[in-house]
Amino acid sequence: MNPTSQTPSTLTIRRPDDWHLHLRDGDALRAVVADTARQFSRAIIMPNLRPPVTTVEQAVAYRNQILKALQQRDEELSYKFEPLMTLYLTDNTSVDDVQAAASCEHVYAFKLYPAGATTNSDSGVTDLLGKCRAVLDAMQRLRIPLLVHGEVTDPNVDVFDREAVFVDRVMIPLRKDFPELKVVFEHITTRDGAHYVRDAQGPIAATITPQHLMYNRNAIFQGGLRPHWYCLPILKRELHRQALLEVATGDSPRFFLGTDSAPHARGLKEQDCGCAGCYNALHAMALYAQAFESVGRLDRLEAFASLRGPAFYDLPVNDGSITLIRQSYVVPEELPYIDGDTLVPLAAGQALTWRLQP
């Protein structure tokens, strides 16, 4: 694309990858998997199933389940999509587990959920630097990345501050003790997180979701309480959104695409204690394009979506391309999902300015 043409009618980029994705399993998996595969060649698959994916055997079985589900939905897409599996780090993960992960061609990372921080994190780590040192050391040595849900769980810390406090209490000490450990600070939502990653030494990167680039916390309270805008880390104030847009569209190679698409049935979000997570896999690339265009940086979308992630993970970039077309696209109010319930996509009912060329 010519960066000087400010309103192109199409945008073609190398095929992108999603470096942070929840696909769930069973019928839920079948309902959503093709949405991702239409846009992305690969995706880092989050292991927070019930029970969590903690062993290589479970990860390989889950991978087969994903490919089979995709084949049932769309035979052709299933040949083009590669799920990159991750293992859920627990207090009981052993050095042998790390070795097994490092020698499995389908496993790409470990995922740290501080216990209780987010959806399905009950089996998460209770004291990373106390209980997991040997495992972290093995990950550093074997160059297997640690992907981090970066929020403290201390109930005394304000929910809007939990990411910034995590930087001070966990990220800085972790990276001081394990300076060569590859770390991805997942779904960053604050200026604090963005600037920490931008300015840090060593092998660190961050993923950014479309919702945190496009919306601030007002969206959760627009005319009433709106559960479909609730995800974790929660949307933040406008200055943080601006800082995320700046790094996503900037020069640093450390920021790349991770949708954190996290489907939950409508009924589980619309209740007294609604689940955290936004479903954005349906229209992720259209959302990112709109966010990048809002600051005149469509020319940076390809680096963010298709180039920087593979570079961090030491993988080749994808062959082929996708094309977005400038055409108003009204996000559906709901999609078919499971148990007779529906799935409400991010920004349901709103008009976007781009759509994926079929």
Ligand SMILES: NC(=O)N[C@@H](CC(=O)O)C(=O)O
């Ligand atoms: N992002 C979310 O709000 N929810 C995710 C978990 C996560 O990524 O923290 C989920 O699995 O539903």
Ligand SMILES: [Zn+2]
């Ligand atoms: Zn998370």
Ligand SMILES: [Zn+2]
């Ligand atoms: Zn997530």
